Amino acid sequence: MATNEKPKPTYSEIAEVAGVSEATVSRVLNGDERVHPDRVKAVKKAVEKLGYRRNRIAAALASGKSRLIAIVIEDDLGLFSDPFWASVSSGVSKVLMENELQTLLMVTASNQVDGPVAHYLEGGEVDGAIFFQMHKDALVKKLAKQGLPVVIAGSPHKDAGLAYVDTDNYGGGKQATQHLFNVGCKRVAAITGDTGATAGRLRLDGFVSACKLNKYEVPNSYIAHGDYSYESGRDQMTKLLAMKERPDGVFVANDLMAVGAIKAIRDAGFNCPEDIKIVGFDDSMLAQTSRPELTSVRQDIEKLGETVANLMI
Amino acid sequence: MATNEKPKPTYSEIAEVAGVSEATVSRVLNGDERVHPDRVKAVKKAVEKLGYRRNRIAAALASGKSRLIAIVIEDDLGLFSDPFWASVSSGVSKVLMENELQTLLMVTASNQVDGPVAHYLEGGEVDGAIFFQMHKDALVKKLAKQGLPVVIAGSPHKDAGLAYVDTDNYGGGKQATQHLFNVGCKRVAAITGDTGATAGRLRLDGFVSACKLNKYEVPNSYIAHGDYSYESGRDQMTKLLAMKERPDGVFVANDLMAVGAIKAIRDAGFNCPEDIKIVGFDDSMLAQTSRPELTSVRQDIEKLGETVANLMI
DNA sequence: ACGACAGGTGAAACCGATTTCACAGACATC
DNA sequence: GATGTCTGTGAAATCGGTTTCACCTGTCGT
Numbered sequence: 078m079a080t081n082e083k084p085k086p087t088y089s090e091i092a093e094v095a096g097v098s099e100a101t102v103s104r105v106l107n108g109d110e111r112v113h114p115d116r117v118k119a120v121k122k123a124v125e126k127l128g129y130r131r132n133r134i135a136a137a138l139a140s141g142k143s144r145l146i147a148i149v150i151e152d153d154l155g156l157f158s159d160p161f162w163a164s165v166s167s168g169v170s171k172v173l174m175e176n177e178l179q180t181l182l183m184v185t186a187s188n189q190v191d192g193p194v195a196h197y198l199e200g201g202e203v204d205g206a207i208f209f210q211m212h213k214d215a216l217v218k219k220l221a222k223q224g225l226p227v228v229i230a231g232s233p234h235k236d237a238g239l240a241y242v243d244t245d246n247y248g249g250g251k252q253a254t255q256h257l258f259n260v261g262c263k264r265v266a267a268i269t270g271d272t273g274a275t276a277g278r279l280r281l282d283g284f285v286s287a288c289k290l291n292k293y294e295v296p297n298s299y300i301a302h303g304d305y306s307y308e309s310g311r312d313q314m315t316k317l318l319a320m321k322e323r324p325d326g327v328f329v330a331n332d333l334m335a336v337g338a339i340k341a342i343r344d345a346g347f348n349c350p351e352d353i354k355i356v357g358f359d360d361s362m363l364a365q366t367s368r369p370e371l372t373s374v375r376q377d378i379e380k381l382g383e384t385v386a387n388l389m390i
Numbered sequence: 391m392a393t394n395e396k397p398k399p400t401y402s403e404i405a406e407v408a409g410v411s412e413a414t415v416s417r418v419l420n421g422d423e424r425v426h427p428d429r430v431k432a433v434k435k436a437v438e439k440l441g442y443r444r445n446r447i448a449a450a451l452a453s454g455k456s457r458l459i460a461i462v463i464e465d466d467l468g469l470f471s472d473p474f475w476a477s478v479s480s481g482v483s484k485v486l487m488e489n490e491l492q493t494l495l496m497v498t499a500s501n502q503v504d505g506p507v508a509h510y511l512e513g514g515e516v517d518g519a520i521f522f523q524m525h526k527d528a529l530v531k532k533l534a535k536q537g538l539p540v541v542i543a544g545s546p547h548k549d550a551g552l553a554y555v556d557t558d559n560y561g562g563g564k565q566a567t568q569h570l571f572n573v574g575c576k577r578v579a580a581i582t583g584d585t586g587a588t589a590g591r592l593r594l595d596g597f598v599s600a601c602k603l604n605k606y607e608v609p610n611s612y613i614a615h616g617d618y619s620y621e622s623g624r625d626q627m628t629k630l631l632a633m634k635e636r637p638d639g640v641f642v643a644n645d646l647m648a649v650g651a652i653k654a655i656r657d658a659g660f661n662c663p664e665d666i667k668i669v670g671f672d673d674s675m676l677a678q679t680s681r682p683e684l685t686s687v688r689q690d691i692e693k694l695g696e697t698v699a700n701l702m703i
Numbered sequence: 704a705c706g707a708c709a710g711g712t713g714a715a716a717c718c719g720a721t722t723t724c725a726c727a728g729a730c731a732t733c
Numbered sequence: 734g735a736t737g738t739c740t741g742t743g744a745a746a747t748c749g750g751t752t753t754c755a756c757c758t759g760t761c762g763t
Binding site for chain 1: 398443456463513
């Protein structure tokens with residue numbers, strides 16, 4: 078180990094071997110058109126021969142571009158355990174990698190977002206940031222204003238000119254709800270996500286729209302408010318079940334809550350889907366694997382991640 | 391924007407304000423003991439005043455330490471969709487962040503691991519690498535030999551002196567199997583994971599051990615070999631069900647397969663757990679949310695991630 | 704033919720820290 | 734009082750690329 082020196086070729090060596098200057102080496106490696114073909118060939122040959130590998134750190138320092146994209150996730154509710162975001166991350170990472178970009182994963186408690194994460198992001202050592210279902214608009218806007226490319230996966234609270242990618246929340250909610258009517262439900266209810274956020278509101282809007290379309294008037298009490306967590310799904314469903322006129326079909330704004338809702342139904346001694354039908358949102362692995370199988374609106378998750386990444390690029 | 395210049399303080403400015411040299415600034419910021427308290431105070435004050443933020447990239451270049459740890463995941467089977475790994479990642483990221491380290495997420499198809507990923511890792515721009523259930527021992531060993539700190543989450547094929555962290559596969563397998571005997575199963579079978587890998591083998595060993603303990607001789611045909619995927623769980627279970635003497639209890643080496651197995655059982659017209667009992671391994675969100683609830687051996691997943699990260703540090 | 708112009712090229716500055724090295728003083732030793 | 738540590742400190746080199754800028758060609762226009 079000690080005796081075996083590592084070559085670790087640098088520009089200067091390549092330049093020497095190829096008989097050109099370091100500047101030219103840089104030009105070739107960065108695809109500058111204006112270099113004479115002969116030299117391009119010479120440099121490439123030297124690179125090949127020496128097994129050169131560019132040092133991204135040095136490059137980053139000199140050029141001011143780190144080629145690093147951060148993924149920021151709030152993990153209060155075990156959010157990242159939701160296969161949905163994991164899949165998105167996966168898609169993002171793949172696409173970025175194909176584009177010679179690195180993915181920085183920042184999982185953090187939401188109350189700490191303003192601390193280390195903000196600190197880091199503002200430091201300008203990242204070329205872009207992708208936020209997952211981020212509720213702290215302030216930070217995002219601030220970063221965007223600083224000129225940092227920002228993409229939000231999942232809708233931001235208000236469309237403040239921020240780039241975002243999301244699944245079709247409105248259409249999905251509508252479609253899911255329509256499904257309930259199609260299978261004959263008469264008393265349709267909903268368990269919403271965080272309606273303070275765009276995504277949650279749109280899903281609810283879709284629900285309401287479908288109800289109108291079916292000339293069905295939703296009682297206010299039939300709209301229960303959850304927060305996307307398993308527990309909230311369970312609890313809200315329990316509340317719905319306790320009503321005199323129980324709903325016979327429920328649109329739940331994400332799969333995690335839907336599974337919680339099913340749990341509540343079973344615990345209360347009812348059957349799903351015989352007594353009460355549940356339709357979720359996401360069609361995650363969760364929906365596919367839970368028993369009884371959960372009907373869910375499909376979302377092309379990895380594709381979403383890929384779109385996010387491409388948008389970033 | 392154009393008119394508003396960003397200060398972006400550097401060492402030289404701090405040095406000037408504090409009336410010391412850049413070298414001293416560096417020493418203070420890196421906690422060098424040998425600096426006179428007065429200057430330390432002066433520097434800290436200047437840092438505060440200017441709102442200085444260290445440029446990690448420059449630091450990385452100069453010191454040769456990138457403070458970046460890579461997480462490498464093969465994503466052939468939608469592995470990352472398995473909440474298990476997502477949770478581990480989450481734990482890793484949190485701990486690393488607390489230690490001022492960044493997490494680089496590299497999701498890649500396993501046939502591409504040797505390409506870009508290996509290339510990158512060998513480039514030495516990462517201070518360490520964490521592999522998730524990596525089967526390519528060759529690459530891992532090579533990196534380790536190059537002096538790169540490597541930790542494997544999940545057991546490596548052979549214990550080649552590589553650091554690894556894993557759940558108690560043997561104990562878990564044993565415990566899970568024992569549970570089947572405890573609830574009265576007479577014909578106990580297993581669906582294994584990849585027994586070519588240590589984790590899979592150990593879980594099976596635990597199973598066998600528990601069988602011996604209960605003086606139960608497992609028929610060879612009762613040991614079905616899966617590959618941790620949902621499909622394989624389903625298919626292997628179907629195989630088991632087709633036997634003349636059906637098992638009445640099955641230990642399945644992970645939850646994903648277990649859910650697949652339950653699916654197969656239901657599809658075949660049986661009930662779970664009435665007719666056949668299934669016990670999984672991981673106790674992931676999957677186990678908690680699927681219906682009927684899947685009995686599973688608990689694994690403290692985030693803790694695992696944290697352990698991995700700490701080991702790396 | 705001669706200045707203008709454009710394409711190529713290399714020397715050197717630069718990015719922002721870290722780290723080596725040499726050198727003052729303060730203090731102890733003989 | 735001369736010599737010898739030990740501390741604390743700053744100037745300068747360094748990390749490995751990128752980028753500016755000046756300059757040197759050869760070609761074109763007239």
